[in-house]
Each structure stands twice: as structure tokens, then as C-alpha cells.
Amino acid sequence: MIKSFIFSTISFFALSSCAQNQSSTKNKSMDNSITTSNTETTTAAGVSLDTATFGTGCFWCTEAIFQQLKGVEKVTSGYSGGHVKNPTYEEVCSKTTGHAECLSIVYDKTKISFDELLEVFWQVHDPTTLNRQGGDAGPQYRSVIFYNSEEQKTKAEKYIVELNKSGAFNNPIVTTLEKLDVFYAAENYHQNYYNNNSEQGYCQMVIQPKLDKFQKVFKDKLKTKKP
Numbered sequence: 306m307i308k309s310f311i312f313s314t315i316s317f318f319a320l321s322s323c324a325q326n327q328s329s330t331k332n333k334s335m336d337n338s339i340t341t342s343n344t345e346t347t348t349a350a351g352v353s354l355d356t357a358t359f360g361t362g363c364f365w366c367t368e369a370i371f372q373q374l375k376g377v378e379k380v381t382s383g384y385s386g387g388h389v390k391n392p393t394y395e396e397v398c399s400k401t402t403g404h405a406e407c408l409s410i411v412y413d414k415t416k417i418s419f420d421e422l423l424e425v426f427w428q429v430h431d432p433t434t435l436n437r438q439g440g441d442a443g444p445q446y447r448s449v450i451f452y453n454s455e456e457q458k459t460k461a462e463k464y465i466v467e468l469n470k471s472g473a474f475n476n477p478i479v480t481t482l483e484k485l486d487v488f489y490a491a492e493n494y495h496q497n498y499y500n501n502n503s504e505q506g507y508c509q510m511v512i513q514p515k516l517d518k519f520q521k522v523f524k525d526k527l528k529t530k531k532p
Contacts, residue, residue, distance in 0.1 A: 360405035360449035361430035362438025369499035376417030
């Protein structure tokens, strides 16, 4: 699977700044929901759920992509990897909390694997730029995989080694692997951003082109659209 991915690698990297387009908001209330480290669960219907937590720069850009994958049950934008409890967007943007903007992706393991999610992860952002995605700069935009099990860590490590060996990217991968501790959901206006604001200029100029490319490359992995 890794080798087939290597030869199909294309760039979806956004060149404009997400931060410049985000409006300010009041601090989150102290009872904002917090999700701690996730473990695999099986529902009464036999659905096997697990969670992948990825940092790919601005969460607006890739939230809409992961939402379209078959087997993905829920995508939440938020923050992880820092030392401040229940951080606000403004605090994360101050570059002092240690958090990264990231996505918590709940998926059904009977329909999509962690390996397949990793394939999408490598292609929807630039994993070779340290603390930067396009015009977005700072540790909150770092490329990061927050693993919740040794299995996830091992698979991510394998991908990094193979991709670097293959020369799939012009520069070495700088993606960090960090053990998931606490995931904080971002403010409500960050959630489901593209679907709620698809006519906005940023969505049209930055997110839509990434979605169009993604849909062409991963067309066999997309959810069936309702008529």
C-alpha cells in the first residue's frame, strides 16, 4: 500500500493564509467539551470505531476533505499537544500554548483503515515544512500525528521511513509523532466550516481547489452522495 501511494503523490498544498481569514471570537466557556485519549470501541451494531488525530495546518482546509471519506463517522476541529488547559483560538495563535490545530477523526475500521487515512494525510498538506503551511506560520500549524496506540505510531513511523527513502517529496518529512493526551474541541464557528461557509471567498479560492483535486484522486474512497 505504501509503494502504490508513493507513485501517486500529488500536491494539495494551500499557499494562502488561513489565519488572516479567521475572525476573532470571545473566549470559550470553561465547560467546553474535552475529549481525552481515544481507544477502539465496538458498538452494539458491530461497528468498530477508532480515532485518528492529525495536524495538517489550518483545520478548515482539511476538515472538509476527511468528512467526505467513506467510513469516517465524525470530524472535529480542535487543539492538542499543548500545556494550557482548554485553550482558546486566540491563545493557540499566540504561539505560547504548544498546541497544534488538528482534527479528531472518528472512523469505522470495517470501512476504512488507519493506513488509508494516512495516505490522505500525506497528500492534503506539506509534511516537509517545519511549523508552516503556505502562508500560515507557527508551531500551531505543525505537521503532526497524535497517535493513540503503539500500532498507530508504528504505522506512521513506517510511512515516514518509506516516503523519505522513495524521494516522494523534495525535502525530508518533518512530521512529528506525539502521543495523544487531551484533545480540545475548537470554538463552534470553526466546526463544519466549509459546509457552513462554502460561498465565502477563502473557501472558494483555497478550500474548493483542494477538494476538487482530492475528489479526483480518491474518488473510489468517497461517500456516496445522496440524490
